[in-house]
Amino acid sequence: MTDTLWTDALSAAELPTDDVMGLLVNGRDIAIYTVGSEVYATDNVCTHGQARLCDGFLEGHEIECPLHQGKFDVRTGRPTCDPVTEPVRSYPVKIEGQRVYLQLD
Ligand code: FES
Numbered sequence: 001m002t003d004t005l006w007t008d009a010l011s012a013a014e015l016p017t018d019d020v021m022g023l024l025v026n027g028r029d030i031a032i033y034t035v036g037s038e039v040y041a042t043d044n045v046c047t048h049g050q051a052r053l054c055d056g057f058l059e060g061h062e063i064e065c066p067l068h069q070g071k072f073d074v075r076t077g078r079p080t081c082d083p084v085t086e087p088v089r090s091y092p093v094k095i096e097g098q099r100v101y102l103q104l105d
Pocket of ligand 1: 046047048049050051065067068069070071
């Protein structure tokens with residue numbers, strides 16, 4: 001189901017456990033993170049180069065880029081470690097029933 005605000009992205013059963021996964025949502029490359037019971041979403045491509053964050057390493061609320069080890073806070077997309085300086089776009093997430101929805105725009 002897609003409404004004007006929220007886009008149905010995946011089943012909650014497909015979420016990783018304290019990890020990151022990549023998926024296409026409406027043609028966008030999105031990274032989905034779980035930290036405990038919390039779920040976050042950002043663009044999947046690093047702002048420093050052509051690396052996919054889903055191939056990186058999630059530790060707490062930080063995702064480490066696999067290419068040059070820059071880091072972002074998955075809650076906000078804010079860069080937390082060089083060489084990344086530009087934030088990665090983050091998206092609001094909600095879970096209703098067994099579905100995970102993203103607010104893409
Ligand atoms: Fe991500 Fe360089 S491509 S830190």
